Amino acid sequence: xxxxxxxxxxxxxxxxxxxxxxxxxxxxxxxxxxxxxxxxxxxxxxxxxxxxxxxxxxxxxxxxxxxxxxxxxxxxxxxxxxxxxxxxxxxxxxxxxxxxxxxxxxxxxxxxxxxxxxxxxxxxxxxxxxxxxxxx
Ligand SMILES: [Zn+2]
Ligand SMILES: [Zn+2]
Numbered sequence: 001x002x003x004x005x006x007x008x009x010x011x012x013x014x015x016x017x018x019x020x021x022x023x024x025x026x027x028x029x030x031x032x033x034x035x036x037x038x039x040x041x042x043x044x045x046x047x048x049x050x051x052x053x054x055x056x057x058x059x060x061x062x063x064x065x066x067x068x069x070x071x072x073x074x075x076x077x078x079x080x081x082x083x084x085x086x087x088x089x090x091x092x093x094x095x096x097x098x099x100x101x102x103x104x105x106x107x108x109x110x111x112x113x114x115x116x117x118x119x120x121x122x123x124x125x126x127x128x129x130x131x132x133x134x135x136x
Contacts, residue, residue, distance in 0.1 A: 002104075003015070004104075005101040005103050005104075007074075007078050008078040009075060011076075012052065012056050012080075013052070014051070014082060014102075015051040016049045016051065016095070018043045018045050020107055020108055023111055024041070024114050025113040026115055027113060028066070029118050030061060034061075038119075041110055042083075042084075042098055042099060043102075044097075047092050048091075050095045054075075056075060056082055058072065058073050060087050070087070071084060071086065073085070083095045083098060
């Protein structure tokens with residue numbers, strides 16, 4: 001399916017093609033630190049179908065829990081997390097796009113959870129935590 005989205009401030013826009021059956025929740029500690037949350041939700045997008053407008057800031061994370069250096073892209077203005085990819089110049093083979101920024105987020109349901117060994121111990125109990133439709 002076609003996917004598109006923008007960061008919080010609209011400075012960066014992304015377009016591509018993604019398979020809705022390949023969405024993952026990642027519980028690794030790098031995702032926790034980078035997102036300021038308990039996990040990140042991402043979907044792979046092939047490089048030949050991937051377009052970015054605007055100029056993301058790239059941070060090369062060399063000590064990722066997976067052992068592979070990763071280029072982490074975020075908006076230099078609003079700081080929104082956009083995608084990760086392999087480090088290097090030009091178009092890369094694959095981009096792992098953060099589902100939270102996509103207009104199709106309702107259709108992109110996770111099919112697996114990775115790095116479960118570092119998952120916060122309360123994530124399985126979210127269903128039981130008190131819910132408010134808004135902030136209060
Ligand atoms: Zn932005
Ligand atoms: Zn992760």
